[in-house]
Amino acid sequence: MTELEQSLSFGKKVGFGVTALVLFISTILGIGQVDASGVQSKLGKQAEVQHHYSSNKQDGFTFYVKNAIHGSKMLTFELERKGGTKSSPTMIGREFPNGKTKHSQKGVLENLEFYVNGKRHGFIKKSMKLDEGSNIYTFEYVTEKPLPDKFDLMIKLKVSKMKNPYTIKIPMKSKGSTILKPDMIKAYKNFQFILERVEISPLATTIDLVGYGEVKDLPLPLVGNIGEDFTEIDSLIDLSFDIIDEQGNHLMNNGCYYGFGKGAGEYKLKLNFSPFKSLPKTITIMPYVESVKSTTGKPGKIYIQELQFEVPVN
DSSP states (O other): OOHHHHHOBOOSSBOSSOOOOBTOOOOOOOOBOOBOTTOOOOOOOOOOOOSOEEOOOBTTEEEEEEEEEEETTEEEEEEEEEEOSSBOSSSSOOBOTTSOBOOSSBOOEEEEEEEETTEEOOOSEEEEEEOTTSSEEEEEEEOSSOOOSEEEEEEEEEETTOSSOEEEEEEEEOOOOEEEOOOEEEEETTEEEEEEEEEEOSSOEEEEEEEEEOGGGSBOOEESOTTSOOOBOOOGGGOEEEEEETTOOBOOEEEEEEEEOSSTTEEEEEEEEOOOSSOOSEEEEEEEEEEEOTTTOOEEEEEOGGGOEEEEOO
16 A cells, blocks of 8 residues: 555544545635634635646656645646556545455555645645546645645656656646634633634634643533433544534534643544535534433434634624
């Protein structure tokens, strides 16, 4: 298995390690950045690269990038390979039932490197999918370090049986989204959440939370009737979230990332949800734990009202 295949997975509700859900794509896209500090900015259209950007040609192969979109912490693009002979049918090696991948043929994509304004840029989460009926793959990358609104992107592609990497250069420019910095605090016993940042774009809703205190004070998912007492929680991974607007419209959860902060008892959470159909007046962030009723075996939700945030948008 190549380095690319090992890393192209999307971790839902995990720490900074990655769960192997290869070839799963999420829509956690936030485009542009307007530091509104709690003030609304008009939702802009997604920034797209309408033209194909091609790599250098090598042994008959050329790689093309189109529809490159970036946000403050997100990059997505479509990649296609053309030309070449005696090559792998696709640029991503096919996996056999035993988990191994055949790389005897040339033209298999092994690794990608990214450079922002000439400097190497790393990403913490990666995902991809094959566009149905084509040999075009859509790649998505999440970065911990924010991307600038405007920059020159260079992608280096390492390909099997090729001596030198392919390079593609793309000018990137994004348009605005709405960024809120509510700095709101909610507490449950000896644990508290600080809502640091909310970004609303036409493509995604992302939320940054910081937790402090005793995790064991939070309720753990239980088996039994909803009226029964909570037991102690061992990890924030057991905590889930619903996001709704003032009309009760729910967003789809596209992945939540859990990690540790710098100090003891500090936790970092990034919630990634689908976009709102239109800019809401308020959004409500509703943490909950799951419960299974002993009589029916069906899961239920127990909301922790003390940790709910209601955030005005406009």
